[in-house]
Amino acid sequence: MLTIEKLSFGYSGEGLFRNLDLELEPGMIYGLLGKNGAGKTSLLRLISGQLFPSGGRLDVLGFDPRLRQPGMLRDIYFLPEEFPVPRLTGTRYVALNSPFYPRFDRERFFDLCEGFQVDPAWALSQVSLGQKKKFLLAFGLASGVRLLILDEPTNGLDIPSKRQFRRLAASSLGEDQTILISTHQVRDMENLIDPVIILDSGHILFSGAIDSIAGKFHMSLETTEPLPQEAFYFERVPGGYSVVRRNHEGYDSHVDLEVFFNMVIERGEDVAAIMQPGREEDRV
């Protein structure tokens, strides 16, 4: 559903992406993780045709996003991190905008509004940032598009709303749909995103399924600090140390995404070597 090959892009001559490759499959909720400034928003804007690459190939739902053809636009919904809202009620917004999305499901939209505790009768310009965001998330999740792109969707949401978002997003996904969520708040996305893509300074350091991580690495919370040679990676956490070891024994363990993210940022090349069969080097 989305293929990126050898993508290059930069702002005013400064290279951000060089030879970037990425493939997204339908039926998944991808998490695009990266620190501030890693390039997440730029990548999302390239995918949705709001920025143009300087080289390489982008295929989004069979379209070249630069052309912004109606066939692509009716199947993509992009919720940016910051967004202006018109001086309209939610109901009027839906009446004006839903016709652009042929598979928009009004009943689902009202259910989602109820789930998010937002009232479509509200004037959008007069509600809080979190309420606006939840309204637009309900719109996006009800739009029926094949590619839903959410840039930092949990920014501005309170803790119960973040939980609601995870629940409603997971229950909204159809087989032919993909959700691509960018965030630097990794914890907010746990138990929702799979696979994960980790971007750092314009490079994809990791792209893969949670299962594949659990197959190669074992994570545990330990009370004592391990010796460096005893662990692949560890960090101090409340209550002790989060310790990552190679999973040679095939143990089942929960993947703590934040720890994995930190590990990839610190040891990206080593993780890549381990994750790729055939190029694996046996490290502790």
Ligand SMILES: Nc1ncnc2c1ncn2[C@@H]1O[C@H](COP(=O)(O)OP(=O)(O)OP(=O)(O)O)[C@@H](O)[C@H]1O
């Ligand atoms: N319009 C622009 N002109 C010039 N440079 C830009 C522009 N937009 C972004 N950049 C730069 O490109 C890099 C990537 O920015 P981008 O917004 O894509 O990162 P991000 O991962 O989304 O960050 P954040 O998590 O802070 O939103 C940063 O170094 C940023 O300063």
